[in-house]
Amino acid sequence: xxxxxxxxxxxxxxxxxxxxxxxxxxxxxxxxxxxxxxxxxxxxxxxxxxxxxxxxxxxxxxxxxxxxxxxxxxxxxxxxxxxxxxxxxxxxxxxxxxxxxxxxxxxxxxxxxxxxxxxxxxxxxxxxxxxxxxxxxxxxxxxxxxxxxxxxxxxxxxxxxxxxxxxxxxxxxxxxxxxxxxxxxxxxxxxxxxxxxxxxxxxxxxxxxxxxxxxxxxxxxxxxxxxxxxxxxxxxxxxxxxxxxxxxxxxxxxxxxxxxxxxxxxxxxxxxxxxxxxxxxxxxxxxxxxxxxxxxxxxxxxxxxxxxxxxxxxxxxxxxxxxxxxxxxxxxxxxxxxxxxxxxxxxxxxxxxxxxxxxxxxxxxxxxxxxxxxxxxxxxxxxxxxxxxxxxxxxxxxxxxxxxxxxxxxxxxxxxxxxxxxxxxxxxxxxxxxxxxxxxxxxxxxxxx
Amino acid sequence: xxxxxxxxxxxxxxxxxxxxxxxxxxxxxxxxxxxxxxxxxxxxxxxxxxxxxxxxxxxxxxxxxxxxxxxxxxxxxxxxxxxxxxxxxxxxxxxxxxxxxxxxxxxxxxxxxxxxxxxxxxxxxxxxxxxxxxxxxxxxxxxxxxxxxxxxxxxxxxxxxxxxxxxxxxxxxxxxxxxxxxxxxxxxxxxxxxxxxxxxxxxxxxxxxxxxxxxxxxxxxxxxxxxxxxxxxxxxxxxxxxxxxxxxxxxxxxxxxxxxxxx
Numbered sequence: 001x002x003x004x005x006x007x008x009x010x011x012x013x014x015x016x017x018x019x020x021x022x023x024x025x026x027x028x029x030x031x032x033x034x035x036x037x038x039x040x041x042x043x044x045x046x047x048x049x050x051x052x053x054x055x056x057x058x059x060x061x062x063x064x065x066x067x068x069x070x071x072x073x074x075x076x077x078x079x080x081x082x083x084x085x086x087x088x089x090x091x092x093x094x095x096x097x098x099x100x101x102x103x104x105x106x107x108x109x110x111x112x113x114x115x116x117x118x119x120x121x122x123x124x125x126x127x128x129x130x131x132x133x134x135x136x137x138x139x140x141x142x143x144x145x146x147x148x149x150x151x152x153x154x155x156x157x158x159x160x161x162x163x164x165x166x167x168x169x170x171x172x173x174x175x176x177x178x179x180x181x182x183x184x185x186x187x188x189x190x191x192x193x194x195x196x197x198x199x200x201x202x203x204x205x206x207x208x209x210x211x212x213x214x215x216x217x218x219x220x221x222x223x224x225x226x227x228x229x230x231x232x233x234x235x236x237x238x239x240x241x242x243x244x245x246x247x248x249x250x251x252x253x254x255x256x257x258x259x260x261x262x263x264x265x266x267x268x269x270x271x272x273x274x275x276x277x278x279x280x281x282x283x284x285x286x287x288x289x290x291x292x293x294x295x296x297x298x299x300x301x302x303x304x305x306x307x308x309x310x311x312x313x314x315x316x317x318x319x320x321x322x323x324x325x326x327x328x329x330x331x332x333x334x335x336x337x338x339x340x341x342x343x344x345x346x347x348x349x350x351x352x353x354x355x356x357x358x359x360x361x362x363x364x365x366x367x368x369x370x371x372x373x374x375x376x377x378x379x380x381x382x383x384x385x386x387x388x389x390x391x392x393x394x395x396x397x398x399x400x401x402x403x404x405x406x407x408x409x410x411x412x413x414x415x416x417x418x419x420x421x422x423x424x425x426x427x428x429x430x431x432x433x434x435x436x437x438x439x440x441x442x443x444x445x446x447x448x449x
Numbered sequence: 450x451x452x453x454x455x456x457x458x459x460x461x462x463x464x465x466x467x468x469x470x471x472x473x474x475x476x477x478x479x480x481x482x483x484x485x486x487x488x489x490x491x492x493x494x495x496x497x498x499x500x501x502x503x504x505x506x507x508x509x510x511x512x513x514x515x516x517x518x519x520x521x522x523x524x525x526x527x528x529x530x531x532x533x534x535x536x537x538x539x540x541x542x543x544x545x546x547x548x549x550x551x552x553x554x555x556x557x558x559x560x561x562x563x564x565x566x567x568x569x570x571x572x573x574x575x576x577x578x579x580x581x582x583x584x585x586x587x588x589x590x591x592x593x594x595x596x597x598x599x600x601x602x603x604x605x606x607x608x609x610x611x612x613x614x615x616x617x618x619x620x621x622x623x624x625x626x627x628x629x630x631x632x633x634x635x636x637x638x639x640x641x642x643x644x645x646x647x648x649x650x651x652x653x654x655x656x657x658x659x660x661x662x663x664x665x666x667x668x669x670x671x672x673x674x675x676x677x678x679x680x681x682x683x684x685x686x687x688x689x690x691x692x693x694x695x696x697x698x699x700x701x702x703x704x705x706x707x708x709x710x711x712x
Contacts, residue, residue, distance in 0.1 A: 263563060274528070275535075299523065332660060334652075385519045
């Protein structure tokens, strides 16, 4: 019986981790449909930023309520996972609390896990209330209905159940140890672990026989570890990948000034050619070298293939907290634009592309694209490029760069800018100012009254 | 009032074989917009007072390409940049000051990749350095004790992490500096950025500039201080939309200093 349980456990572990690895590999493959981008410069600054923002939660706590509760859940999550290590070893070898030989330090750890588990439980309940009871702007947006709304709640329910199972498991274990049940009680008569929280659950277990207690303890133990394995695999299908991706995402985030946009090198080459008095306008274009051969470069982005890999990583990292949208001036004044939706749309499209690749072996044109089929032009044109979304994001996502890439596509590939904007740009082209004034009048201010 | 300002051009300096200490990049707004021209002149009066050896490009200046770049027209931006860089490099310009955060950002951050490398300063930072060097003195004057709030321009504040220079200048004016709820890193945009200045807004329930002005009005200022000609326009329109133009002024910090000094 015992050996059967061990085999079942190892099987569950292998399947759970196996599927997880498959999904992560798919995710990496999907990210690689994007353009390459070099973000390996200045590693010390990048590590520092990652330590501060991802590990240190620096931006989270800029909003004290959700920030502090998040830190509790985050710390609880990481530390309680140390316990998972013991659970895995116990599961494989059929032992009971393998680390309990450590005595006092072990008791301290288990006691701390219990307190954290309780805090996480309380934190998650606060999060649930914020999402479902309180009237918080960023949780009421149009993109946060149906699946995204349910997804967020499922995660919260999940954590509630996991924490409850953990405490029930400990309570039953504690009672079994007190009852000096075989396999549970330690040979030296000491108690393995400390149970400052689950100790309060003992009255609920009053009068149960040892075999019932073992059943409760084993059921909670199994559900807990199977729940964790399920959650590990739920990540990829939910908004919750940020618990892993926040770290690489912050590392690869923009470290230049937020207002600095990249220059398109292909345009620079063309402009240089145009400005070069010695260039032969009738010369055949130079043979493209290496990888540049083939289709001419497309300007801007209309689909995920045109975005860079950091932008696609951003999409997978977004946990839909909506701090960007909450402070977006366009969104605040009722425009269609929501930076969070830009990220969600990008991920949805990337996932559709990924499914397409899973099915066909390679991407087969499905007649759809990110622009128009997911993101509307009205959203793209409402942006003021104020960079508030970048500043607000607690994990270093840059929705603005995607908006700008789509503007570039609309402007340079489609000539589809808003008419009044085109007028202003026409003026710049003709007379060097967005208004129709003569460049020769540029110094008139110095002499007029 | 007959203007009594000296505005030498680079062409004149070149003819005399001289190099100015700094080039004043006026920008399109500062050259053509009636409201912004007042900021330009106020800044020039301060430069004159501090005996700063400066010059402008005048008719050789052209749009930096900022609205084109933010709107997605990279070609037009790079054409403008190439032209400007040719002129600037031709005059061997080393240092540039500008009253427009958009010109500041694009020349400072985006021109270097195209061959234009200069030390670029926003006028608030430049004025602060003049004060520190003792070349300009500022006293409270008519703004002493007045309730003033500063609206951070996105391309100066969040975009380039400059928050303190404008505030330091306001403190020199001995004003009662009050901050809006959304300020510095969290400051809300005036609604002009990203080339929105040159197009009608998308449908919504309110204009961005009005929403931002309401936030400013909430802290009951006598003056909304600005550091960008576009913010200035947007906030001025916002104050008018709220019918508060009789008791709330929108002024650039350069104008405030010049006016405090009765220049």
